[in-house]
Amino acid sequence: MEPWVAQLPLALRAPPDQTLDGYVQPPPGLCPQLQALAAGESGSVYLHGGKATGKSHLLLATCMQAQAQGRRVAYLSLRGLRGRLRDASGGLDGAALVALDDIEVIAGERSDEVALFDLHNRLRDAGCSLLYAAADAPDALGLSLPDLRSRLAHCMRWTLPVLDDDGRAELLRRRAAARGLDLEAAALDWLLRRVNRDLGSLTALFDRLDRASLAAQRRLTVPFLRQVLGGQGGDRADV
Structure with missing residues (x-):
């Protein structure tokens, strides 16, 4: 098999939320x-x-x-x-x-x-x-x-439509729940103002938060997010 062809399950390690049920706001049907x-x-x-x-x-x-x-x-x-x-x-x-x-x-x-x-x-x-x-x-x-x-x-x-704000919030909650992460409401609001709508970026973000939370034995609070993400400010920046 050529190196650029990824066949499951050998070459792809999917996150726990990489499922059809995990897709937010799909078109009906x-x-x-x-x-x-x-x-x-x-x-x-x-x-x-x-x-x-x-x-x-x-x-x-x-x-x-x-x-x-x-x-x-x-x-x-x-x-x-x-x-x-x-x-x-x-x-x-x-x-x-x-x-x-x-x-x-x-x-x-x-x-x-x-x-x-x-x-x-x-x-x-x-x-x-x-x-x-x-x-x-x-x-x-x-x-x-x-x-x-x-x-x-x-x-x-x-x-496929771009997620609206309600969809983005639901996606963040699902990303956290799929990894067993305790995401406070205030932390969710903080993330919504700072992350983009790119699902790939959100997956990478929660992989990072998962590792950091496990290592520090910390819940996902606003202070902890600021610490992990380098104190990023501004709205909807890439993380």
Whole structure:
């Protein structure tokens, strides 16, 4: 297996909240469809949304649910693979579910677009279920290969919204609860004013807080958060 292809469970260590149930404010019907895909329902699903909408969360969660049911899965982010997709995708054949993230990266690179078109056809012919994620809808990605646009446009498509403030608060509570962290209400309010909506950043943040809380045997209070996060001020800064 090529080093850039991460197959579960060997190469990916998922946090405890990397689940479909852990996704906050999903569009109605999305999670049941992804659960069906994980369970073996044939099909192709395409998720799109801006930064911090949880695309990677949903891809990884679907892969893990499928793997837990004994299906062979593969997840591949296209970031860093522009011009090399054909080689990088060589290890995906034989999987029952393949999740391809960051599709927008290859837009305009004809060799990659042809490689993805060929891969889509090959995997679908083999009965593989496909799950895609990109920053925008297929017609808005700037893809130069009409046949690839057509294949992606025929997937079941879902638009992922950015979390509102209530959703962000719920996400923070879930992140803390999944790790057994005692997050005070005042600490939650403090974090809401300082963290961005990026789900990946929030996962990394709670990994950091989990380690610090365990080491110090401290609850997540505002003074402790200031200590761990370096006394950051300002609103919605990256942590």
